[in-house]
């Protein structure tokens with residue numbers, strides 16, 4: 695029996711949810727508490743007990759306890775090889791892992807300066823203006839990343855030959871960029887088509903819908919955050 699500790703607005707947990715659903719694996723989901731003021735504090739006691747980093751995602755499977763989305767998805771791919779999420783050859787697997795790392799570390803860092811937009815706004819006007827100035831610089835960086843990804847796709851359906859963990863991780867970063875008011879995909883045709891295609895797959899659509907619902911419930915509306923900055 696697989697149990698996943700996830701968070702309503704946890705990019706890394708949602709990566710694992712997509713992988714589980716694409717593979718058709720049943721799982722019990724435990725949603726940990728989250729709000730835009732204190733984040734994940736106070737932490738879910740089981741997550742604190744199971745993960746020395748105190749973070750979601752955590753996955754348990756018949757007594758095995760794992761944390762970190764990359765480690766979890768690699769385990770799932772080896773234990774449940776139906777619909778492989780990593781390519782077959784060592785070189786292609788390595789390329790795919792690098793694309794996942796590009797999403798999780800490089801794109802994720804680039805979109806961090808947009809994250810204040812869904813939090814309750816600070817009453818400190820100078821701080822708000824500084825946050826938005828940083829966000830605009832980050833938007834320009836994100837556009838440059840979009841251009842790289844658009845060129846990498848070059849009209850192909852997926853980043854590897856088939857759907858892979860690279861698509862899952864990159865999709866989640868692009869989704870977060872969009873929900874945080876990042877640059878439009880309009881000027882990046884290949885990337886926009888890839889995003890639209892993935893958005894129609896049930897596993898991706900469910901995560902996108904649940905994140906939109908969580909934003910309505912938990913997040914400060916991004917447009918208002920921008921207008922009042």
Ligand SMILES: N[C@@H](CCC(=O)N[C@@H](CS)C(=O)NCC(=O)O)C(=O)O
Nearest residue numbers: 704705706734749750751762763764
């Ligand atoms: N590298 C980890 C990152 C996990 C992570 O940053 N989780 C966030 C939620 S998306 C978290 O639990 N943050 C709470 C904390 O760091 O205290 C992964 O891929 O799973």
